[in-house]
Amino acid sequence: QVQLVESGGGLVQAGGSLRLSCAASGRSFSSNAMAWFRQAPGKEREFVAAISYRGMSTTYADSVKGRYTISRDNAKNTAYLQMYSLKPEDTAVYYCAANSVRLGGAARGAWEYNYWGQGTQVTVSS
Numbered sequence: 001q002v003q004l005v006e007s008g009g010g011l012v013q014a015g016g017s018l019r020l021s022c023a024a025s026g027r028s029f030s031s032n033a034m035a036w037f038r039q040a041p042g043k044e045r046e047f048v049a050a051i052s053y054r055g056m057s058t059t060y061a062d063s064v065k066g067r068y069t070i071s072r073d074n075a076k077n078t079a080y081l082q083m084y085s086l087k088p089e090d091t092a093v094y095y096c097a098a099n100s101v102r103l104g105g106a107a108r109g110a111w112e113y114n115y116w117g118q119g120t121q122v123t124v125s126s
Contacts, residue, residue: 002026002115004096009120012086016124020081022096022117029053030074033104035113036081038092038122045095049081050106059106064090086124093119 008020022034035050049060049070058070069082079096097113107113 004098004115004117006094006096006117006120009094009122011123011125014087014124014126016086017082017084018086018122020083020094020096020120020122022079022081024077024079024098028077029098030077031102032098032100033107034072034079034096034098035107036070036079037095037097037110039095039119040092045110047108047110048094050108051079052106053103057106059108083122086122088124088126090122091124092122094122095119
């Protein structure tokens with residue numbers, strides 16, 4: 001059974017940092033793109049960041065560009081999202097996603113991802 005399990009969320013003050021992890025099990029995603037999305041209360045799920053299968057290509061939402069960094073460790077089958085300079089508007093449930101396209105690039109659309117984690121809550125206080 002394929003699973004993506006996020007961890008690292010929590011409560012942080014504005015200006016603080018958090019590092020999210022997404023550990024995959026059940027199959028290797030070393031040949032597949034991975035991404036992070038988030039959903040705030042009352043809002044639709046939105047793209048945050050994506051990384052290609054080797055990590056050579058990344059793409060970010062404008063709202064997080066320069067503050068967030070996505071990375072991956074294929075030996076550990078894990079993706080990460082390092083978040084700096086957090087703002088109250090970053091408060092959301094953060095979801096990890098992986099697609100099944102072999103040698104996939106850093107895709108931005110939620111419809112391009114087949115596997116999803118359960119999410120981890122990030123709350124930024126002002």
